[in-house]
Amino acid sequence: MLSWFSNWWRRRRDLRRRAIFRYWDGRAFRAADPLAVYRKLATHSRFDWERHPKEIDAGDAEATETTLAAVREVFRVTPFDTLKRTGLTEAETLTLLIDFVGYLGLLKKSIRLPPISRRPTVPASSPTTNEPTTSATSDSGSTSPELKADTVAESVSAS
Numbered sequence: 001m002l003s004w005f006s007n008w009w010r011r012r013r014d015l016r017r018r019a020i021f022r023y024w025d026g027r028a029f030r031a032a033d034p035l036a037v038y039r040k041l042a043t044h045s046r047f048d049w050e051r052h053p054k055e056i057d058a059g060d061a062e063a064t065e066t067t068l069a070a071v072r073e074v075f076r077v078t079p080f081d082t083l084k085r086t087g088l089t090e091a092e093t094l095t096l097l098i099d100f101v102g103y104l105g106l107l108k109k110s111i112r113l114p115p116i117s118r119r120p121t122v123p124a125s126s127p128t129t130n131e132p133t134t135s136a137t138s139d140s141g142s143t144s145p146e147l148k149a150d151t152v153a154e155s156v157s158a159s
Contacts, residue, residue, distance in 0.1 A: 021103050023096055025077045026087040034107060037100065040074045071097050
């Protein structure tokens with residue numbers, strides 16, 4: 001019994017460290033990569049982050065159906081089955097989306113990316129010169145990429 005609890009606690013702690021979203025699917029807990037889930041929702045053929053949540057708040061039934069279908073597809077959850085007592089109710093399905101958006105907000109606040117060095121680049125075609133083709137102070141994105149945590153986090157939470 002003690003080893004089961006120890007293993008359960010270790011798995012749970014590891015999921016938190018790795019920024020993996022955990023959710024209940026109506027039968028069991030599942031884990032998902034939050035960026036992959038976000039990308040699937042953002043590129044969904046029918047669901048629109050900007051439009052559908054606002055329309056649900058206004059009571060639009062079509063927006064509710066579209067959102068429910070998208071969340072069920074992306075998170076691989078099923079509608080509630082009264083006979084088997086499995087799956088998620090419509091309210092639980094919408095709550096799953098709300099919880100996911102909240103998780104993205106927390107992830108945005110806690111993400112820490114290491115700085116990328118801004119060393120100048122030397123072209124491979126001219127080995128005779130030791131001078132870089134781009135100055136060290138150049139801000140050209142093609143020669144000295146700079147990734148900022150805020151930019152990544154903003155794209156994650158653009159909901």
